[in-house]
Amino acid sequence: MTCPNTTHYLSQPHHDTGPAYLLGTRRPGAQLTARLWVPAPWDPERIVLRQVVDGEPALSNAQLVARTDAGSWWEAPVRLVNPTNRYRFLLLTPDSDHPYVWFHAAGLSDHDVPDATDFRVLADDDAPDWVLDAVCYQIFPDRFCAHTAPHERTAPAWAQPHAWLAEPPLAGDPSAAAWYGGDLDGIADHLDYLQDLGVNTVYLTPVFPAGSVHRYDSTSFDRVDDLLGGDAALARLTRALHERGMRLVLDLTTNHTGVTHDWFRRAVTDAESLEAGFYSFDHYPDQYSTWMNVESMPKLDHRSQAMRDRLVRGPESVTARWLRPPYNADGWRTDVANMTGRAGLVDLAHQAATDMRATMRQVQADTGRELWLVAEHGYDASGDLTGSGWQGTMNYHGFTRPLWSWLAAPDPADGLNWLGIPTGIPRLKGGPVARGVREYTAHMPATSITHSMNLLGSHDTPRIRTVVGSREAQLVAATALFTVPGVPTVFSGDELGATGRTGEHSRTTMPWAAPPGAEATDELGPAGAWGPVDRIVLERYRHLGRLHQKLPALRRGGMRWVHADDDLLVWLRTHPDGDVLVAVARAGTAAVDLPLSCLPAGAVDEVYSMDGVGVSVLGDAGGHLTVSPTGPGSAVVVLRPALPGTEKVCTH
Numbered sequence: 001m002t003c004p005n006t007t008h009y010l011s012q013p014h015h016d017t018g019p020a021y022l023l024g025t026r027r028p029g030a031q032l033t034a035r036l037w038v039p040a041p042w043d044p045e046r047i048v049l050r051q052v053v054d055g056e057p058a059l060s061n062a063q064l065v066a067r068t069d070a071g072s073w074w075e076a077p078v079r080l081v082n083p084t085n086r087y088r089f090l091l092l093t094p095d096s097d098h099p100y101v102w103f104h105a106a107g108l109s110d111h112d113v114p115d116a117t118d119f120r121v122l123a124d125d126d127a128p129d130w131v132l133d134a135v136c137y138q139i140f141p142d143r144f145c146a147h148t149a150p151h152e153r154t155a156p157a158w159a160q161p162h163a164w165l166a167e168p169p170l171a172g173d174p175s176a177a178a179w180y181g182g183d184l185d186g187i188a189d190h191l192d193y194l195q196d197l198g199v200n201t202v203y204l205t206p207v208f209p210a211g212s213v214h215r216y217d218s219t220s221f222d223r224v225d226d227l228l229g230g231d232a233a234l235a236r237l238t239r240a241l242h243e244r245g246m247r248l249v250l251d252l253t254t255n256h257t258g259v260t261h262d263w264f265r266r267a268v269t270d271a272e273s274l275e276a277g278f279y280s281f282d283h284y285p286d287q288y289s290t291w292m293n294v295e296s297m298p299k300l301d302h303r304s305q306a307m308r309d310r311l312v313r314g315p316e317s318v319t320a321r322w323l324r325p326p327y328n329a330d331g332w333r334t335d336v337a338n339m340t341g342r343a344g345l346v347d348l349a350h351q352a353a354t355d356m357r358a359t360m361r362q363v364q365a366d367t368g369r370e371l372w373l374v375a376e377h378g379y380d381a382s383g384d385l386t387g388s389g390w391q392g393t394m395n396y397h398g399f400t401r402p403l404w405s406w407l408a409a410p411d412p413a414d415g416l417n418w419l420g421i422p423t424g425i426p427r428l429k430g431g432p433v434a435r436g437v438r439e440y441t442a443h444m445p446a447t448s449i450t451h452s453m454n455l456l457g458s459h460d461t462p463r464i465r466t467v468v469g470s471r472e473a474q475l476v477a478a479t480a481l482f483t484v485p486g487v488p489t490v491f492s493g494d495e496l497g498a499t500g501r502t503g504e505h506s507r508t509t510m511p512w513a514a515p516p517g518a519e520a521t522d523e524l525g526p527a528g529a530w531g532p533v534d535r536i537v538l539e540r541y542r543h544l545g546r547l548h549q550k551l552p553a554l555r556r557g558g559m560r561w562v563h564a565d566d567d568l569l570v571w572l573r574t575h576p577d578g579d580v581l582v583a584v585a586r587a588g589t590a591a592v593d594l595p596l597s598c599l600p601a602g603a604v605d606e607v608y609s610m611d612g613v614g615v616s617v618l619g620d621a622g623g624h625l626t627v628s629p630t631g632p633g634s635a636v637v638v639l640r641p642a643l644p645g646t647e648k649v650c651t652h
Contacts, residue, residue: 018558049076105442128370149517150181175504189520198545217258331372353389392451409469479634497534585629
């Protein structure tokens with residue numbers, strides 16, 4: 001049986017840099033084995049692997065090692081000789097319609113292509129191994145839980161107290177002043193809830209004192225805000241997390257501070273001070289560079305060696321301090337990393353990332369704890385995810401935007417922010433969405449994707465429920481979140497069906513049954529600020545969290561696109577222990593028949609059909625798997641590897 005041409009991706013050759021297709025231990029100087037699956041009716045006479053070594057192409061012939069009726073397996077060596085190692089395959093089939101075809105990370109090309117979309121492997125990848133198994137939960141500290149009743153805290157002048165279940169302001173100054181009273185001990189009170197959701201990593205937006213509730217306009221990096229419980233509360237939280245095998249990621253603004261920050265106050269009161277060089281003044285002291293023309297957020301100047309020493313470089317820096325005892329955070333999310341160190345003709349962004357990574361390596365060596373460095377980047381981050389800097393990003397461009405554009409409600413609420421583009425959220429077909437994701441991810445090493453946060457939304461965006469407009473569509477989005485490469489990152493409240501029209505409006509509180517300051521319980525009340533708690537969504541998130549924990553392919557596997565039409569997307573997560581097929585549908589559409597031999601797979605072990613997607617299986621290795629969407633829904637199918645002996649081994 002040959003693979004059908006009607007399923008575009010399934011009829012293409014496949015290779016990825018996951019553990020099923022790139023074999024061997026990845027370390028400097030190692031020689032790995034790259035496996036290429038070539039489906040029938042492709043029958044190349046010769047396949048050449050082209051690797052760039054020291055800037056010069058090096059060619060090696062791939063060997064045909066096995067053949068089945070559905071296709072053939074080829075293998076070729078990849079040597080890890082440079083920091084980043086790039087390679088692609090050339091399929092040569094003389095006297096055919098396509099005699100000369102390149103296969104690279106972005107797909108097939110019948111013409112010469114640039115190296116930019118070659119497969120990429122790092123020789124020395126020190127990104128944390130634990131991140132591959134992480135499920136992350138983003139918490140805006142003021143809105144999760146108040147262990148101490150707000151009336152027992154002394155509110156600063158900027159704060160406007162709000163009732164716990166009051167609706168957050170939509171935008172502007174009122175949103176920055178809206179204080180609900182959540183604190184760090186309140187997070188520690190609900191770790192059972194988080195673990196039941198499958199969460200093992202907590203990411204907090206800034207915890208330093210500031211002139212607003214969002215705390216991106218910090219007044220100091222030297223202490224934790226007393227409103228959140230102070231330094232001791234942070235130490236208690238990390239200790240409680242670590243006792244459960246969980247981890248904590250903090251948030252640092254390396255691009256700017258607040259105007260009330262200790263450094264900026266010294267800078268504007270003493271032109272000869274060291275801190276005056278931390279900022280860039282057009283006219284001292286009242287005209288200075290800012291973040292996005294916001295006067296309350298003066299921009300840091302990374303040309304200052306002293307500022308870099310204070311903030312990101314060395315054992316005495318802010319970066320190092322909060323990763324060491326007694327706080328022991330497990331990493332940093334770096335705010336507006338795409339802007340850090342960039343101003344006009346000055347571009348020190350990569351230097352800032354390298355400084356921060358080097359400091360974290362030093363802390364790792366001292367403590368024995370692997371640390372994660374992830375960047376906020378709302379657009380194309382591929383140019384910044386190179387070298388020894390950021391290990392991953394908040395993957396808005398490669399996940400959030402494509403998924404929104406596929407699942408957006410046909411008639412979304414007016415005025416939703418299309419993440420910086422002055423238009424309503426478009427509703428695109430599945431084909432363009434899949435092509436866009438594939439082209440984008442082809443521009444970076446796979447480790448940059450697997451160590452990035454995938455988000456359906458965050459404290460800076462509308463809520464996913466508002467974007468897609470229904471429970472059914474949100475459940476489809478949740479399946480995608482937990483099954484593509486990268487770290488599933490849930491914004492607190494999404495699992496309850498929370499809504500929100502802007503980033504500020506999305507910063508809703510958790511509707512615990514116990515009021516602020518009362519003895520903690522994980523019991524949820526009937527409604528949040530947005531309306532009823534959706535317990536069906538909550539149970540689905542828990543179910544998906546369990547699947548993510550159970551199936552190695554969902555955590556550590558490679559990625560292969562299988563099918564994309566207007567309303568249905570299907571992909572494989574490839575892994576030596578068995579691939580996992582995922583299907584997500586936004587509407588009812590034609591059924592798709594997938595011969596198991598073409599995946600290739602030995603049999604189907606388990607099927608998890610959810611909502612409007614059914615899966616039927618006929619036969620074993622020679623059988624078929626049929627995906628039948630009758631409406632919005634998804635399916636996760638666990639495949640068994642092809643049995644030994646089913647391949648016809650070729651001799652050379």
